[in-house]
Amino acid sequence: MAMNYNAKDEVDGGPPGAPGGTTKTRRPDNTAFKQQRLPAWQPFLTAGTVLPTFFIIGLIFIPIGIGIFVTSNNIREIEIDYTGIEPSSPCNKCLSPVSTPCICTINFTLEKSFEGNVFMYYGLSNFYQNHRRYVKSRDDSQLNGDRSALLNPSKECEPYRRNEDKPIAPCGAIANSMFNDTLELFLVANESDPTLTLIPLKRKGIAWWTDKNVKFRNPPGTESLKERFKDTTNPVNWLKPVYELDPEDEDNNGFINEDFIVWMRTAALPTFRKLYRLIERKNDLHPTLPAGRYYLNITYNYPVHSFDGRKRMILSTVSWMGGKNPFLGIAYITIGSISFLLGVVLLVINHKYRNSNNTADITI
Amino acid sequence: MQRESESTEEPEPPGRRRRRREGRTRTVRSNLLPPPSAEDSVAGATKGERLQRLGCVQHVADNRLKTTKYTLLSFLPKNLFEQFHRLANVYFVFIALLNFVPAVNAFQPGLALAPVLFILAVTAFKDLWEDYSRYRSDHEINHLGCLVFSREEKKYVNRFWKEIHVGDFVRLRCNEIIPADILLLSSSDPDGLCHIETANLDGETNLKRRQVVRGFSELVSEFNPLTFTSVIECEKPNNDLTRFRGCIIHDNGKKAGLYKENLLLRGCTIRNTEAVVGIVIYAGHETKALLNNSGPRYKRSQLERQMNCDVLWCVLLLVCMSLFSAVGHGLWMQRYQDKKALFDVPESDGSSLSPVTAAVYSFLTMIIVLQVLIPISLYVSIEIVKVCQVYFINQDIELYDEETDSQLQCRALNITEDLGQIQYIFSDKTGTLTENKMVFRRCTVSGIEYSHDANAQRLARYQEADSEEEEVPRGGSSQRGSIGSHQSIRILHRSQSTKSYWRTGSRAEAKRASVLSKHTAFSSPMEKDITPDPKLLEKVNECDKYLAISRHQEHPLAQLSPELSDVFDFFIALTICNTVVVTSPDQPRQKVRVRFELKSPVKTIEDFLRRFTPSRLTSGCSSIGSLATNKSSHKSGCSFMSTLSNDSMLFRLEERLGQPTPAIASNGYSSPADSWEPEYPQEPQPKQELRFEAESPDEAALVYAAKAYNCALVDRLHDQVSVELPHLGRLTFELLHTLGFDSIRKRMSVVIRHPLTDEINVYTKGADSVVMDLLLPCSSDDARGQHQNKIRSKTQNYLNLYAMEGLRTLCIAKRVLSKEEYACWLQSHLEAESSVDNREELLFQSAIRLETNLHLLGATGIEDRLQDGVPETITKLRQAGLQIWVLTGDKQETAINIAYACKLLDHDEEVITLNAESQEACAALLDQCLHHVQSRGSYTPEKTESCVNVGFSSLYLASATSTVSGPSPSLVIDGRSLAYALDKNLEDKFLFLAKQCRSVLCCRSTPLQKSMVVKLVRSKLKAMTLAIGDGANDVSMIQVADVGVGISGQEGMQAVMASDFAVPRFRYLERLLIVHGHWCYSRLANMVLYFFYKNTMFVGLLFWFQFYCGFSASAMIDQWYLIFFNLLFSSLPQLVTGVLDKNVPAHVLLLKPQLYKSGQNREEYRPRAFWLNMVDAAFQSLICFFIPYLAYYDSDVDMFTWGTPITAIALFTFLLHLGIETKTWTWLNWTACVFSIFLFFTVALIYNASCATCYPPSNPYWTMQALLGDPVFYLICLIAPITALLPRLFFRALQGSLFPTQLQLARQSAKKYPKKPETTKETLAQKHFPGDTKTELSEGMNTSPFETLSKDCASEASQHTQQPSCSPKTNREPSTVDISVPLREDTVLEDLGAQAPGSSRPDEAVLEACPENSKRKPTSSSQEAPLPSLFNLPSFSSLNWISSLSLVSGLGSVLQLSRSSLQMDKQDGEFLSTPPQPDQDLHGLQGQATDYF
16 A cells, blocks of 8 residues: 555545536445344343253253163173283283294183174274374375386385385385284084084175275286286285285285275274174074184284284174264263253352342443 | 756766766756757757657656556566565465475475465455556556647647656646646746645645746746746755755856745645646656655554464464474384384384484474464454455445545554554544634624624524435525525525535535535635624624715724724724635636735835825725736726726615614614625626635634625735725725734734724734733723723633633734834834844744734634534543543644533543643642642542442442542643653653543644654553544654544545544544444454464364374374365354454444443453463363264274364364354354355365375275264264363353353343434434534433333333433523533433333432532522523423432522532532542633523
8 A cells, every 4th residue: 555645535535526417425335234234143141041052952962872872882892802911811922923823712701692793803002003104104096006006106105115126015004014813703612512613704895885996996907916916015014915815705805805905094093993804693593693602713913012002802793873882872961961950050040140130231 | 858967968068066966956957948969950859859858868757656566577476575574474384395395294295385375375366456456546647637738739738647757848727736746937827826735745725825936927928838948957856845945047047046935746736826837847756745655654453463472372382282292202202113013114214213303303293283273364364354344344334424425444454453442542633623614703892792692593503404404495595584694695605606615514515516616725604604793793884884984084093982993993903914815716716806006015114214105095996896807907907987986886885784784783683684685686796705715714714704794805915905895995905014923922913004094003813811911001090091901801701701612712902003113113123034143033023022012902702613523422432431632733722622612621620731831840740740630549539439428329339430530630731841741751750640631632732742642652551542633743643653543534635644544524433443443353352362262272183182193293184174174164154253243233332432441451352361262272172082082982993084073073163162252143154154064064075085096195085975974973073062162151151141241231231122223323423413412412312212111110200201301401502502511421321221121220320410410500500690590491390309309408508509609619529529629710610601691
């Protein structure tokens, strides 16, 4: 606006127009918007006006909370820590790095049978999958089957980008640190009969559909996976190449291996679980996992002991709201109750101070 | 042709001496001449040569105006460069660039740049738009047309302004704006004069004279540019408006000096002169006007300063968080480094980072991640909000002034919220509080007062008529015929349609204003038409007639009675003792003149002797016929014939006039109206209306007044003055000397030779205080002397009365000099005039010698009319807690009068006057005053206490202790004392004293002092200051103050150019501050707080996450959300709220100005609020983080699937928080909120579906879609925001119920009661009642809709009985009532209106109001007026009612007994619980009393 002295002001400064002519006035429009007279709702926060809100919150939250709580309580879940820190643990022997492959067996008992689909998770604790550099260390293009990215992975993958002059597929720290224990579940038929029944574990259907079908793709081509991955090498920590992850199902190999996909979805918090297998419900009326003794057979490869991590195996049924989570229900009930209480407090205040409120009004 | 003198083509051989001087001069020659280099070779210049010449002139600026900053090419670099001057921008760019470093980057580098670029782009666009509008206005100005002499066509042709070059000849006609600085070479005026109006430059509306360069004025034939061959040497362009030096060198080598009187400055307007021709000296940006125009300084608002401080806190917080995180990360690294953690990613070369390095990297990354804490969008949002606020202020229809068709202009875009925090208002007086239109109100001649009641009535009627104007048909003679003769004259004037003026009070008239007459000063009918007092008119006529008969006798005046002779002299003095210029309204207007063969003022003694030989008789040679201006007719003088014919005509007039005169005496002036009206059109030659243009409006008012008494000034030359009287005809006074007004003498005098008596008379007009001391001392022995003394004391009484009324008083006196005396004086005067050293001093002495032994003729009272609504506005502003200081250049008496008139001072309050002659005296006085004030201060509460004991309600106590603890004194200080008081040693004391005072009045202060005072208050008291003024003398103060307000339309543009806001009238200040200021402040304060809250809360989420990701500066929120969250998703609702939210509706704010104090005390945005906000933000972020955390603990959720709900929760929380903070929900608010949510989900859905492999590292493909299928997402989105906001809502409700603030109460009450009907509001805003109390009361009445809502019928009834009984009383005295109501009454009245319902208090409130009334009545009883008349007033019933109450039982005795005003004063004081006021002058009471009768 500097230097805006000008004769325009001089010229405009005068009265508008010549006499007689229709003069255009500068009178502002008298509209509700321009005069700031828009109709408006003007809530005024006092005990009296606000207390219904508190009661409503209370009345809505408490039933929801109870509902969630009940649902959550109906979920069956069993968690078995097999890190083997405790000397008594069967897996304790596997802590020493010498004994590879190390297989240990843990037995446990289900008090109640699990019905419906049962999800089998492995859980890791104190594992920072959300570390900034860790999270970045992947190449989505490579995982999407992009050929150039396959052979020339992104720099983000450093230092797990190339190994012995060959590009690593899949590259990056996430892939390199993939969970590689094998868990098997056996049902002991009954106490007297030691025959073990292998529980069938479904390897597919554990990853997001979109991940499996859109995000992750093997390099294109008609030849065998091995051919398609031929100029690459497996990650340093891996024992086998990416195209041999699932020895049983060819479609579950390469980048679209669901175990791999699940792992690549980095966990939000240092204590997390990841879906390992599905135990589908049987068609008959038998429970999916009847109560009884089970053996968990672990091929112990994954070293978490060194950084104070823990490994768990979790079996859980699901409800409409997912896995077992007592927190939400409790939270809803608590907040609902608090809200209700506050409502009562406000009610009292409103009752007590209504008069003084009005007198205060006067002394303005 | 023009060339800087350094130019090598300098024709004359440059001498050494010359050369040195050349650096400071410029040489200008005619562009019409062939170039000097070609002079000898080719005589006739060809076109090519002209071009060539133009080529070499190129380096000198042409008249093109260019105020744009950028060109198309330079825009981008220049604008970016400017933007990077802002530290914030540099910071954000730095952060964005930090992202390019791989080791620390948090976001994709390109993405990180996006917000910064966005912000830069928005700002750039704004700048571009501003620049474009500047370009457009430049373009408009550059293409204005003017007449420039063309060499090719040998005549003046129309050219654009931008095509004017230095050396061009420009011809300007009347009312044209001067396009460049032009040296005046020729004028149509016979004297070679040209009048210009410099309002655009210095704000002074009076006409200034400019003189044709010496040597050109004598030219008889018309000036021909082709013959102009002289060379002009002058200064280089500079910005000194008051200085111009140079010389013109003619062909023959003669030199003539050039002075500022020869220069026409760009921006001024030609007035009163038909046409002038000049040569352009400076053009374009070299003109003085443009050189003077530096850009306005950048002001930063108080709020912004505070905000910047808080931004620094945020930076500190950011650094702390980052540091904490960095240390945490270092420790974490140390812990896991040797443990071969699978998730630990080594460096690219395989080596692992050292913990320290990692910590450093983490620190930097954290700064990037948490950058949101420093709100990048804050500045842009604030700018947007301010622009919108400015828009709304501009659009406010109630700030639109219909008369001038102007609305409020916000010139500064960035300090709107400062309007809501003002603590001190510094106001100019003339033109700001007053209209600067003087109206003759009353006069006293030889001790007899002529009150001009009719005139007063007429003025009152004008005011009322203004508001009714629209309904009244234009030819409203039937309606107004009864008012008086002036009315018919006025109608006649209107038919001539030449003088309506845009500044007049009448709106309808303004619409008819013609462009050409628009700038004529003082031409509103209000000032011009004065209804003569019938008695006085009769006397004047009598003298006139008598003198006409006896004019050829030896001593015509001696035959008159002393009184009549005084009357005659009085009017002669009014008419000629001034510097008024007479013009006729014809188009084009010219000076009316009849040239006499008289010489200029006496130069020598011989001259004097020669001229004063009795042989020469200067008879009044009058000729109406010679009014036409024509040089030849001037020369020929006047013919005897015309004199004769004139005489005969006068006789006829006399015959006609003879008859109605008795009627005037008998029954007022309704009959003369009838007799006068037909007379005008019948006159043989329609009398030309004369227009008087004066340097000071007082003078014009007096001349117009004299004209109303048929004593009309018709002509003024530098050596003679002509006065026309109906019978005497034209009297021509030989003007011997004019001793101009100066502020020390406070008077002016003219020395004339009286045409009738041939005596030498001195007429003096001056301030009463001075003139009364200069009167000829009269012995009280003889009767004549006694009579004189009596006259004097009477006059003095009337003068005091006038002063109390707030009139500007002037005394008129006369001295008859004998020839010897004159000769004696002349001798010394001429010596003084010719002396070289201390000429001023000698002239001053000489003037003092002349102005003694005066004979008092009379006194006048002129009203400097207050602007509409000034007292109300001041009352309101006071109630709003604003301290108002008036800084005026006017004299003390006037200033005090006006201060009383506009209720700045109260008659019942103490006025401390500080007039010190020396530094020491000032110090002593200050100490004394301080002591006095302090002792008073301790005294006051006691009195309040006692008052409560008397039985006033506790309500009164509340208001008394909060608003007025007894009226605090007011301080009046004059310029000289101010200079002492502003000294370093005394300024603290002065300020302390001033702080104690209710109002401060600084008189006779220079512009510099004004600004010093403002600066002092601003810096020492750390207060927010507002300066308001209209003239050039206020510019410095306007610039210094935090907020500068200019009154537009009154005195030119200077003040407006310097101001931040320009209002059409003072009264608009009320709404501007109390409504818009409050709104702007509260909106912006809340928005800024919200911004800090929002960012802190958002950053909190990220920070808590660091505890769960090894402090690795990882973010669970997708970087896109992180970057655009503030900018897109959550910005709109807060903008809408920031622009539209109204915490209290306008009508309540106006009703309760006290609410303004919340802004002054910075209640909305104070450090406590900031930190509370931050704590709340921390709490909310904790909730919003940990509810999802716990809900998803030990689940298979991935990082971004978990982060997205958190983002959503944050958004909901923000909106709910805003919902709690928003006071008014319009559909725009709803829309904005819904739009925000909608936008977030839409963007998220699209973003999450758009690319399967993009956006590393989050790669959020199908995340949102998956979440929408997850019930937990909805569950946490429901519980988290509500939980987060429960405490806030609860505390808001508690606070609203238990400790509501004033604002909340006001809001509540506004909500309960509907807004006043629009119509009453309209009338309130536009109608202005003459009596301010009436307005106040009617305001109270207007609020009665509130009362009707009242549930408490009893209280309602009591009010209804009460109010009518109070109001009619005040209505009876419409115009001059100056009821000294302290603040209390207003509050009470408002309380009446606003708080009536549901309360048991109103009766007490009424009781409050009425004692005020009753208190006034006893006061009036001190006057000799009969008491019974008082009892006839309708309010007496209320009086009775009151006196029946025990608590005022003492009043009755007061009514009957107290006659002495002194006693009354005491009673008064006690009643009012005011402490005794020793310093108060008794005139206060007197004046107050007379107001009632």
